[in-house]
Amino acid sequence: MITVELIEKYGAIKKTFDKNDLVFEEGNLPLNYYQIISGEIKMSNYNDDGREFIQGIFYSGQSFGEPPLFLNQKYPANAIAVENAEIFILPKENFMKLLEENPKVSIKIIENLAQRLYYKSVMAAEISTQEPEHRVLKLIDHGIAYFNFQKDQNGYLINFTRQQIGDLTGLRVETVIRTIKTLEKKGELKIINRKVYR
Amino acid sequence: MITVELIEKYGAIKKTFDKNDLVFEEGNLPLNYYQIISGEIKMSNYNDDGREFIQGIFYSGQSFGEPPLFLNQKYPANAIAVENAEIFILPKENFMKLLEENPKVSIKIIENLAQRLYYKSVMAAEISTQEPEHRVLKLIDHGIAYFNFQKDQNGYLINFTRQQIGDLTGLRVETVIRTIKTLEKKGELKIINRKVYR
DNA sequence: TGCATTTTATGATTAAAATCATAAAACAAG
DNA sequence: CTTGTTTTATGATTTTAATCATAAAATGCA
Numbered sequence: 001m002i003t004v005e006l007i008e009k010y011g012a013i014k015k016t017f018d019k020n021d022l023v024f025e026e027g028n029l030p031l032n033y034y035q036i037i038s039g040e041i042k043m044s045n046y047n048d049d050g051r052e053f054i055q056g057i058f059y060s061g062q063s064f065g066e067p068p069l070f071l072n073q074k075y076p077a078n079a080i081a082v083e084n085a086e087i088f089i090l091p092k093e094n095f096m097k098l099l100e101e102n103p104k105v106s107i108k109i110i111e112n113l114a115q116r117l118y119y120k121s122v123m124a125a126e127i128s129t130q131e132p133e134h135r136v137l138k139l140i141d142h143g144i145a146y147f148n149f150q151k152d153q154n155g156y157l158i159n160f161t162r163q164q165i166g167d168l169t170g171l172r173v174e175t176v177i178r179t180i181k182t183l184e185k186k187g188e189l190k191i192i193n194r195k196v197y198r
Numbered sequence: 199m200i201t202v203e204l205i206e207k208y209g210a211i212k213k214t215f216d217k218n219d220l221v222f223e224e225g226n227l228p229l230n231y232y233q234i235i236s237g238e239i240k241m242s243n244y245n246d247d248g249r250e251f252i253q254g255i256f257y258s259g260q261s262f263g264e265p266p267l268f269l270n271q272k273y274p275a276n277a278i279a280v281e282n283a284e285i286f287i288l289p290k291e292n293f294m295k296l297l298e299e300n301p302k303v304s305i306k307i308i309e310n311l312a313q314r315l316y317y318k319s320v321m322a323a324e325i326s327t328q329e330p331e332h333r334v335l336k337l338i339d340h341g342i343a344y345f346n347f348q349k350d351q352n353g354y355l356i357n358f359t360r361q362q363i364g365d366l367t368g369l370r371v372e373t374v375i376r377t378i379k380t381l382e383k384k385g386e387l388k389i390i391n392r393k394v395y396r
Numbered sequence: 397t398g399c400a401t402t403t404t405a406t407g408a409t410t411a412a413a414a415t416c417a418t419a420a421a422a423c424a425a426g
Numbered sequence: 427c428t429t430g431t432t433t434t435a436t437g438a439t440t441t442t443a444a445t446c447a448t449a450a451a452a453t454g455c456a
Contacts, residue, residue, distance in 0.1 A: 067312035106304035114265035128368025170326025
């Protein structure tokens with residue numbers, strides 16, 4: 001998103017996070033802009049009985065957690081490292097200064113927020129009105145376009161666990177397992193030693 | 199929100215829409231920036247068996263439909279006038295020119311997108327993991343802060359129909375009616391001749 | 397290499413919201 | 427004022443995904 005040169009010029013520091021480390025926590029006020037150098041970060045909520053909902057998964061080069069930063073509101077979700085990660089951390093004031101002095105970065109931020117809003121619009125409609133098969137397929141097809149799924153001779157490898165698919169679509173893991181099997185029977189996707197291809 | 203002076207300077211035209219008129223349709227490519235002068239617009243989807251999901255409701259002064267405009271993607275939902283409305287329509291090229299030449303407007307757009315992303319994050323988590331009472335209350339409390347609910351001696355008047363609440367939370371109208379009654383019994387809200395107060 | 401944990405899997409049962417049916421009250425339009 | 431439509435309401439029934447229980451396979455790591 002923001003080039004290494006520019007973000008470092010404004011005083012960003014690099015920080016490493018181990019797997020399962022918390023980057024920030026639901027309810028806290030935002031102090032920084034975060035941009036992933038390497039690794040994988042998920043943003044998620046837990047309801048009262050511990051059930052998780054994954055808001056999104058972010059990869060190298062992507063930023064996350066900006067909306068509350070712009071609004072001075074508390075984080076609505078947690079950010080957790082799914083695997084070891086290295087992240088640029090830029091204090092809010094420096095970030096705002098960077099934006100002011102580099103109007104083109106604003107456009108990048110807008111495009112990024114627009115992309116995420118688009119994803120949320122599509123998935124919100126899916127989750128609230130569509131049945132499991134439709135939801136899972138939509139998530140997978142979105143993932144092919146916007147998450148970093150790799151294509152090989154079997155098609156696109158959907159490298160999410162059944163649990164992750166459930167946490168992204170609001171379904172329980174058993175339902176996802178059964179749904180994926182049904183979708184395979186219908187020829188919508190392939191299962192090759194437990195991995196899902198589309 | 200772009201000032202009347204500025205938006206007109208860049209060639210926006212005013213257009214009126216009657217109740218139930220379509221402003222744009224799901225699947226079409228965006229050509230314009232839209233900003234409401236007066237009236238009320240809803241963005242919503244219909245699933246295969248006609249069930250509606252309302253993405254958001256927008257009021258005077260607010261803009262809508264920008265994400266696909268920035269991304270050159272098809273609209274993921276329809277925009278429909280809930281009541282007679284007047285809207286500024288600014289062609290994409292003019293809008294982009296306006297943004298380039300007025301960097302402060304970019305910040306406004308960012309804040310607006312951030313706000314909508316925040317709402318979607320909160321509601322997505324609600325819809326996928328919370329039970330009806332929790333969902334309905336969350337929507338109402340969000341509405342008090344961000345939709346234009348009026349306060350009187352009974353509290354905030356939630357001027358949504360039960361059907362609208364259902365379409366915003368992914369619940370059926372009968373479920374909303376029963377849920378609201380339960381919430382009243384629990385003292386979370388008031389029902390005064392069928393109107394809901396909080 | 398062995399052991400603990402995670403992931404995938406499947407069957408049986410349950411619970412909760414959707415669906416179906418029906419109607420009264422409120423509101424809007426002519 | 428009358429009539430048609432929308433909104434709110436309630437009871438009975440059904441459906442579907444969640445839950446519960448259990449286990450094999452795969453993976454991670456000490």
